[in-house]
Amino acid sequence: MVRRILGLAFILAASLFAGTAPSHAEDKPGVIRIGVAMAGVGGRPYAAGTYISAAHVKGLLEKEFAADGTKVEWHFFTGAGPAVNEALASGQLDFAWQGDLPALVGRSLGLKTRLLLATGTRFNTYIAVPADSELKTLADLKGRTVSNFNGTLYQLTAASILATAKLSYRDLKIVNLDNATALSALAAHQVDAAFTSYASFSLRDKGLIKYLYTTKGQDPKLTSQAAFLVTDDFAKAHPAAVNRVVKVIVGEARWSSDAANQPALYDIWSKVGLPSSFFAEAQKGEDPKVLNSPLFDPFITAQFKRAAENSRRFNLIRSPVEVDSWIDREPLNQALKSLSLEKFWPQFDADGKPVTAP
Numbered sequence: 001m002v003r004r005i006l007g008l009a010f011i012l013a014a015s016l017f018a019g020t021a022p023s024h025a026e027d028k029p030g031v032i033r034i035g036v037a038m039a040g041v042g043g044r045p046y047a048a049g050t051y052i053s054a055a056h057v058k059g060l061l062e063k064e065f066a067a068d069g070t071k072v073e074w075h076f077f078t079g080a081g082p083a084v085n086e087a088l089a090s091g092q093l094d095f096a097w098q099g100d101l102p103a104l105v106g107r108s109l110g111l112k113t114r115l116l117l118a119t120g121t122r123f124n125t126y127i128a129v130p131a132d133s134e135l136k137t138l139a140d141l142k143g144r145t146v147s148n149f150n151g152t153l154y155q156l157t158a159a160s161i162l163a164t165a166k167l168s169y170r171d172l173k174i175v176n177l178d179n180a181t182a183l184s185a186l187a188a189h190q191v192d193a194a195f196t197s198y199a200s201f202s203l204r205d206k207g208l209i210k211y212l213y214t215t216k217g218q219d220p221k222l223t224s225q226a227a228f229l230v231t232d233d234f235a236k237a238h239p240a241a242v243n244r245v246v247k248v249i250v251g252e253a254r255w256s257s258d259a260a261n262q263p264a265l266y267d268i269w270s271k272v273g274l275p276s277s278f279f280a281e282a283q284k285g286e287d288p289k290v291l292n293s294p295l296f297d298p299f300i301t302a303q304f305k306r307a308a309e310n311s312r313r314f315n316l317i318r319s320p321v322e323v324d325s326w327i328d329r330e331p332l333n334q335a336l337k338s339l340s341l342e343k344f345w346p347q348f349d350a351d352g353k354p355v356t357a358p
Contacts, residue, residue, distance in 0.1 A: 027240045029094070031071045032061065035084045037098035037152070037226075039076040041180070041273025047076065048269035048279065050120040051256035051292050052097045052228060055249050057268045064248050070241075078178070082151040085111065094234040095245065099153025099226045100307040101316060107326060108317040112232035114328035115304075116246055117294040119253070120226035124282065125157050127213040128186055128200050129193045135212055138165035144192035145173040147182040153224040156307055158195045159314045160222055161215065169314070198282040199274060216282075220352035225303050228294075235328070246331040250294055251339055257292040293345040296327050302350035 036056075038047040047053045055061060061072045075093065077083040081102025087093045089111055097119060107113065129135050135144070138161070148158050159169055175191055182194040187208045194200075203209045215222045228249065235242050256265050262283075266276035283291060296304075304323045311317040336342045349355050 027238050028068050029070055029234070029238045029241055031073060032065065032241065032245065033073045033075065033092065033094045034061075035087050035093040035096040035098075036074065036076045037081040037084045037096070037102065038272075039078045040271065043076075043078050044271065044273055045074065045076045046269075046271040046273075047097070048272045048274065049123065050097065050226070051253040051265075051294075052119055052249065054256055054265060054268050055252040057271065058252070060248050060252055061245060064244055065241075080149065080152045080178070081105075088113065088231060091233075093231070095228065095230050097226060097228050099156075099224060100304060101153050101156040101311060102151060103227060103229060104308055104311050104317055104321050105151070107321045108311075108319045113229045113326075114232060114235055115227045115229050115296070115326050116242070116328060116331055117228040117249060117253075118225060118296050118300045119228050119292075119294060121223070121293070121300055121303075122220060122286070122291055123153070123224040123226070124197075124214060124216040125154065125161065125222075125224065126196050126198070126200055126211050126216075127161070127193055128183075128196050128203070128209045129212050130186060130189055131207055131210050133192065133210070133212075135193060138162065138167065138213055140212075141165075141193055142167060142171045143173070145175060145190075147175045147177040147185055147191045147194040149178050149182070149195075150174070150176040153226065154195050156311060156314070156316060157215070157222070157224045159316075160310055161195075161213070164222070198278045201278045201281065202274075220299070221303065221306065223303075225300060225307070227304075230328075243331050243334055247335040247338060250332065250335040250341065253292050253294045254339065254341060254344065257289045257345065259288055262288055287346075289345055290348075294332060295345050295347060296329065296332075297345075297347035298350050298355070299348035299352050301327070 036047045040046040056074055065072060081098040084096050084098045085102050085106040088096060148154055162168060179196055179199055182196060183200055183203055185191045186194045187203055230242055255261055266279040269279050270276040308321040308323055312320055347355050
């Protein structure tokens with residue numbers, strides 16, 4: 001994590017002296033480069049768990065900008081959020097979808113971005129242990145070897161979950177492993193536990209692991225969130241293009257929020273190399289309008305503020321991040337009005353309790 005932060009800081013400093021800001025005169029970009037902090041099994045160029053994935057698979061942005069001759073590029077990063085930050089800092093991306101912690105790390109180091117859409121919200125974390133493990137509670141993790149994907153939203157969520165049991169990262173022997181490697185290590189009894197996702201269902205179904213804890217059904221403040229963001233440089237140079245990108249993706253969020261479309265959405269997500277049944281199970285009992293809402297309502301805004309505060313408290317970022325000015329609500333507001341979706345998605349208060357219904 002420290003090496004990633006230092007590397008990003010170096011890239012940011014170099015970019016300032018390189019004078020990389022694009023011209024603001026032209027509003028039709030030649031290319032739109034989108035980074036995704038996820039890749040499928042074996043590095044497949046797909047993502048899951050968000051309506052961004054559906055927009056990608058359907059080629060909606062490619063269709064939107066075809067007449068302009070604008071090329072749309074999608075880049076999927078097995079290195080997740082930290083790798084996306086490095087690409088953003090070196091000017092290789094215009095938009096990105098990533099979790100709260102890496103976005104906060106980039107912002108705290110001076111990476112100039114704007115949050116456009118909430119996407120991949122209320123994401124649940126699972127703490128898996130070998131099937132024959134004697135561990136039963138969060139408190140039992142003290143002193144144990146536990147894997148987590150540092151620098152990603154999992155690290156921040158793990159710190160918050162552990163805090164509920166009066167534990168911290170320092171109380172565990174943390175091993176930094178990506179999700180696939182962590183599951184292999186868990187199956188081989190090389191770690192005592194792992195913070196993971198629905199991708200672990202395959203090991204559970206084989207009887208190799210069981211779950212010590214999950215945020216599913218718990219306090220929604222313990223769930224994770226991600227966002228779709230744009231660089232300041234691109235937003236200043238191509239404001240009309242940003243509005244078009246957001247409008248197209250919001251339209252897809254509307255489709256993804258329809259309960260009747262969930263089987264088709266899960267099939268799209270299965271392109272990452274996981275069965276569609278995993279997504280159906282992970283989201284069972286959840287309202288797709290809540291999970292696929294693009295809104296920065298009071299709850300999601302508060303979640304990002306809590307993430308910013310906790311990142312400082314857990315020494316995951318160096319300087320404070322002010323969230324309200326980071327969110328650029330105008331493109332989303334324009335899209336909602338244009339598509340007559342102002343009241344389509346429900347909103348929730350800072351604690352996750354409903355305040356409006358569609």
